[in-house]
Amino acid sequence: MSSTVVLLWLVLSTVAPPVPFVQDTPNDAGKSITIRWQLAPELTPDFVLLRRSCERESTQVVATLGAGDNGYIDENVCDGVRYSYQLGVVLGADTVWGEPSQWVVSKPQWFNWARLNILIAMILFFALVIYFIEHAKAGRHLFVRRIAGLDAVEEAVGRATEMGKPIVYVPGLGSVADIATIASLNILGEVAKKTAQYDSALLVPNRDPIVYTVAREVVKEAYTRAGRPDAFKPDNIFYVTSEQFAYAAAVDGLMVREKPATNFFLGTFWAESLILAETGATTGAIQIAGTDSVFQLPFFITACDYTLIGEELYAASAYLSREPLLLGSLKGQDMGKLVILVVIVLGSALLLLSALPGLKFFQEVSNFFNVSGINLTGTGLPLG
Amino acid sequence: MRRSIPLAICLIMGIVMMVQFFVPHPISVGFYDLTTKWIRIVSAFALVLGVGSLILYHLDRLQRRRAGWVYSIVTLVALVVTAVIGLVWGVKPGSPLQEVIFKNMLVPLNASMFAILAFYMASAAYRAFRARTKEAALLLIAAFIVMLGMVPVGAAIWGKLPEVAEWILSVPNMAAKRAIVFGVALGAIATSLKVILGIERGWLGGGK
DSSP states (O other): OHHHHHHHHHHHHHOOOOOOEEEEOTTSOSSOEEEEOOOOTTOOSEEEEEEEETTTTEEEEEEEEOTTOOEEEEOOOOTTOEEEEEEEEEETTEEEEOOOOOOEEOOOOSSOGGGHHHHHHHHHHHHHHHHHHHHHHTTOOOOOOOOHHHHHHHHHHHHHHHHTOOEEEEOOSSOTTSHHHHHHHHHHHHHHHHHHHHTOOEEEEESSHHHHHHHHHHHHHHHHHTTOGGGOOGGGEEEOOSOHHHHHHHHHHHHHHHOOSEEEEESOOOTTHHHHHHHHHHTTOEEEEEESOTTTHHHHHHHOSEEEETHHHHHHHHHHHOOHHHHHHHHHHHHHHHHHHHHHHHHHHHHHHHTSTTOTHHHHHHHTTSOOOSOOOOTTOBOO | OTTHHHHHHHHHHHHHHHHHHHOOSHHHHHHHHHHHHHHHHHHHHHHHHHHHHHHHHHHHHHHHTOTTHHHHHHHHHHHHHHHHHHHHHOSSTTSHIIIIIIIIIIHHHHHHHHHHHHHHHHHHHHHHTSOOSHHHHHHHHHHHHHHHHTSHHHHHHOTTHHHHHHHHIIIIIHHHHHHHHHHHHHHHHHHHHHHHHTSOOGGGTSOO
């Protein structure tokens, strides 16, 4: 019996748990403390984490952790209150307590330093765009490559006039908050201007009530600017339904009944993209599509005559209107892509160099480009 | 005035939301939550405009007896019946709206529309895989290898075929995908900037 006690005392004295390192969780909204500890290789038992509050003079076990854990985020604390943490090793019915940590206070931050790289990239990109806008304002010529799908707009509208058939313009299924929808509404303005000039009927079925309201204003404005306010028919721009497949069925029905000469599918699309495009193809219409969804692009490329791929959709309003301000921002975008390309090549070279012994420093440099600003730590999840 | 006020709101809110992204403080988070609630409320009011448009559009079709006017009756009746059932019996699970209209009508109809997609895919694939050009031939060969590599018979023909299919998907396909995504991301940022600065005014109904 006494030998067992001596043995137990010997074991307990050799497995003293480490002193935890504590800090206010960085780049957060407060109410969070990060606790880390270094594990001795011979330590394999489970831990308990004790929290001591200075102001409230209370102690509380906040977590039971496995042997593999070396950190914990305590998200059940109050800001401005001093806390200390202590680790305990559980050995059967006994717990061996280590030294308590330093006092730590949680507080909310005013700047997320983990997003500094995003801020730098954003400022750089904005500067590029604004520089080229100013460049365009000065009247300098800016070259923009040919986009076949947009060159075909004129031809597509003209064809509808010749055939005496309407044009169906689908502004996508997204809300007005989607960039693709905003881009689509900009193109709608240009298309509507042309339909007003050619005196073609333009049908715009909508899935979103706000998009419907904006689309009606866009078309009305375009007809007014083209000097044909009398030709504007408000009933041709209408709301259908917010249900995805009900909307697809309604547009399919419209295309089958009206047999339009031209279909435009521009904006945000999901699974209904092929249902719309394939139905339109069977009616024999010229089809111009465009979306920023990489999953729907193959369907449009297959079923449509022309497809605006990704950013071409955003470039469309600048391309069609030829407004210097819009063209300037387009050049800024291209320069931004060039910067990204340089950063990718540079980053790849740094990673290769950091693999060499003695050049580990480059790993730190390339880590700066990691987008780690989004805090994915859950409530009280151990940092494994 | 009609344009300057929305443009000013857009500029201020655009800058504020940009700043908010970099500020983790509870005040900033609270403001973001409040904004999203406001967006939901405004969107709900916009639905009234949509329903108004729907009713007027179908009434006009009925009056003029346009092609397919019978379907307009179906639409208007469905609109009224659904609204009445929802208002009288509620929308909770077990209510007629949930059990009859949603589970037994809307879900099967949606499923049918989604199922049609399979047939459209077959016809689109037939059109895409006719090797008329170099690009189409390349697409046909790549698709054939990928499809064969994804099924057990592919591995039976040649053990390395699934690996080749995986390589096509994860290297050339992914490279093209990422290039598009880069362009889309930058395009979205540039468009947002144009909207915030008032250069792009399409969302206001165009005009200067």
